[in-house]
Amino acid sequence: MDVRTTPNPLVRAAGRLLHRLNSRHPWDHNAHFHRWILRSLPVGATRALDVGCGRGELVRALAGAGLAVDGIDPDQEMAYVAAQRCRDLPAVAIRRRTLDEHADEMLARHPEGAYDAITLIASLHHLELEPAISRLRALLRPGGSLLVVTLTVPRTAADTLWDIGNALTNPLIGLVKHPRPVRDPVPGPRIPLRDPAWSHGELRERVRSVLPGTELRRREGFRSTLRWRKPA
Template sequence: MTVKTGRRWNHNIHYHPRILDAVPDGARRALDVGCGEGMLARELRRTVPGVTGIDLDATSIDQARGHPDDVEFILGDFLTHPFEPASFDVVASVATLHHLDAATGLARMRDLLRPGGVLAVVGLARSTMPNDLPRDLAGVAVGTLHRAVKGLWHHPSPIVWPPPATYAQMRALATEVLPGSEYRRHLLFRYSIIWRKPQG
């Protein structure tokens, strides 16, 4: 199905504003982890002068590099790429943590942030039945309405399903790795984590 509104839509894109609204004033450098074909990175570039996207999928990076912008796109593994520690004001990630060990990924993102920088994550987790059934049914209904109006864009990146961790496990992990972080569970089968790295 093609997008009917002229703007791409899917469950991940729906929560891009959650990340964009968390960008701190005066941010100079941003990193998009698991950037795919670069949509979020390009959105970050509207307010952040220096944006880097990194992804392991060559097809996605080729598409990202095909856009006429000055975002730097790297084909590689953000866990091992030689980024300088504490070198970004923003580290963002959408639908990436479930592709790797989430604790390792969150710790690496944390370490790449400058003091005062913001980590903003939108992720997928696994529902726990039967407790999550009412929420999931509501999510299906709302998602169907969105698709009817906006269409559904399918990203080119690899898919991992089901996610290995539950929502409760991701909440606990965020509390452990990022003390003071804000964890929210969202209706359209996503959660978000927002964390500001302490100064000093």
């Protein structure tokens, strides 16, 4: 059962109550993981790629850590918003393009890999998994790290229990992060949405077939994190 989409009337009523609480004390589930990504960067990293860079928040965070950063997004509005947000950062380049388009260009110039770190927050499930993972592996320099925050869909009892825990803790985290209630939320730029197609377990098995040794963890905010380091 997916607690986010179930037709059960009691669960739906509880979901509406939790939604009202979440709306009063919102928190950015993706920005929440920026610190995890920054802590996970390889020592001595100098260049990063953010795939599906959205509004550019993580690009700015990576640039603030001293990295030269390429941000790519296939959505025109998102790429424009990110470019505007990062226009004061000389070591940042934002491009409207797909992962395949970017990989074709970069691997022609850097067949050994171009990046010390590649990040994806809530964008992996927009891609065809195995081809995308293969492209990301090729774009990493030896010793580089792939750092992913992604959504999953519940398939097992363990998945459902984890989702219920997330649903209950979500407003509590929001209360801590955003204690002052929001009265009149200001809408931001439209972010393209897509439902995930795999569960946590399915993602683990499929990714490890391409990237042996991948570390995958269930996390708060209905997210899972994936970390892999390319052998030096």
